[in-house]
Amino acid sequence: MTSIDRCPACGGANLTPFYAKDRVASHSCLLMDSEEEALAFPKGDLRISFCDDCAFVFNTDYDGHLAAYSEKYEETQAFSAFFREFARDLAKRWVDKYDLHGKSVLEIGCGKGEFLVNMIEQGAGTGIGIDPGVHPERIAPELEGKLTWIADYYSPSYNHLKADAVVCRHTLEHISPVGDFMRNIREAIGDQPDTIVLFELPDVLRILEDAAYWDVYYEHCTYFSAGSLARLFRATGFEVLEVTREYDDQYLVIEARPSTVPAPGEPLEIEDDIARLAAALAPFEQKVNSSLDNWADEIRAVRARGGRVAIWGSGSKGVSFFAGLGEASKLVDYAVDINPYKHGKYMAGSGHLIVGPERLVEDKPELVIVMNPIYLGEIGDELKKLGVTTELKEV
Ligand SMILES: [Zn+2]
Known part of the structure; x- marks a missing residue:
């Protein structure tokens, strides 16, 4: 495979590679029915580069042929009350x-359709959702x-679809x-x-400054900051009305x-971020x-004492965390998830x-590593309800 040598956002050729990881799972949210199938899952390489001209960040080795979004795709965060409230x-x-x-x-990439339902509940009239993973049977029948x-x-073959808002x-x-x-x-x-x-x-500024490697994975071939996003919008014929950081600065x-x-x-003022992003590249x-x-050491120490270790969150962050841990990931017993559609899968x-x-x-793990700290409160409440006392640590 040839790597991408021009910035897909601005077309510039001044790229600074700053992070590489070999053989990570090409999908994070597809559910596997067996451990063998999960281990044999197709893998690709991360070669993350920064565009010196527009601050766009992307995987120059991304191969779209490895993408296989389908109804098996289980990305929804809607089982979290916190996320539901935000949406x-x-x-x-x-x-x-x-x-x-x-x-x-019109919602492009509507997932399971929850957000379109939110829009209708808040007063929008009608909705069209496009996504290879739609599950219309999960939607309330009264909204049908x-x-x-x-x-x-989404592709040019849907250019005839018109709407008052494109989400x-x-x-x-x-x-x-x-x-x-x-x-x-x-x-x-x-x-x-x-x-x-x-x-x-997602906002790449936080990922870079916090070295949030669990948010860098194969499915995400593209990473924007407020600035690079607004620059792309303007360059492609959109007047930017507002850019904001949301959800504890995780999203734009x-x-x-x-x-x-x-x-x-x-x-806008928020777009002035190239120097700040560039400074975060070298230490990343x-x-x-x-x-x-540090995590590998801590997990080994718990296991050496005879304790169990679990992670909380089996989505992309969890897949990425395990890929990063390498051999030490085998010492983690399993991943906990509140989405019942995922239980029993791999x-x-x-x-x-x-x-x-x-x-x-029943298992009483000594340590549970939480993949997204924003859910710490929610997870703590859930454990209290279950009467489980375990050490919760955020990744
Ligand atoms: Zn660029």
Whole structure:
């Protein structure tokens, strides 16, 4: 495979590689029925580079052929009350702010469709959701007439679909040719200047500064900062209305509308981030490795005392954590997850079994490593309810 030698966002050729990892599972959220299948899962390499010109970060070795999104894809975070509340608040905010009452919403990468349901509940009129992993049977039947589902990837063949708002949450980071993707959306909107465009995705600034390697994985071939995202939007014909950091600074939300190319308007203050990002590149890999070494030592120590170790969160962060740990990952017993659809399945790559929180009652692990600290409170409550006392540590 040839690696990508031009920035997919700005077309620039000044790329700085700063993080590499070999043979990581090509998918993090596909569920495997057996440990063998999970261990044999296709793997790809991470070669993460920074574009010196626009600050876009991406995997230059990404091979889209390894992508296999389907109805087996189980990415939903909607089993977390905290995440549900965040999504509901965001839907309300967007419906109110852009007066989408009774209007139509097109969601690209709608996942299981929960967010479109949120938008309708908050007052939007109708919704069309496109995603190769849609599961319409999980949606409340009373909303059926208002929602249309298309089980496919978004592409120019859907340019005829018109809507008052185009929503795209946690999807752009899975797209490698980001420039082409945005130009496609712009072309589909055509001459409808009132269309509002609303995106949400992870913020790479936090990933770099916190050395959050568990948020760097194969499915995410693309990483944006507030600046690189806004620059891409303008370059592809969108006027940026607002960019904000949300969810404890883990996510970026951008709100825009179609315009000429390049779009008018001055950069926002939040976009001035190239120097800060560039400064975080050099220490990143070393910080990652020392954190992983510490975890491996701690896990070995617990096992040496005869204790058990589990992680909480079997999604992408967990897959990535295990890939980073290497051999030491085999000392972790299993992954706990609150999504019942995952129980009894196995994690791609490392082959760890996924269990429900009830399992902790009988096993009493000494240490549970929490993959996303934002859920620490929620997990603590769940354990209290179950009467489990175990040490919770965030990754
Ligand atoms: Zn660039």
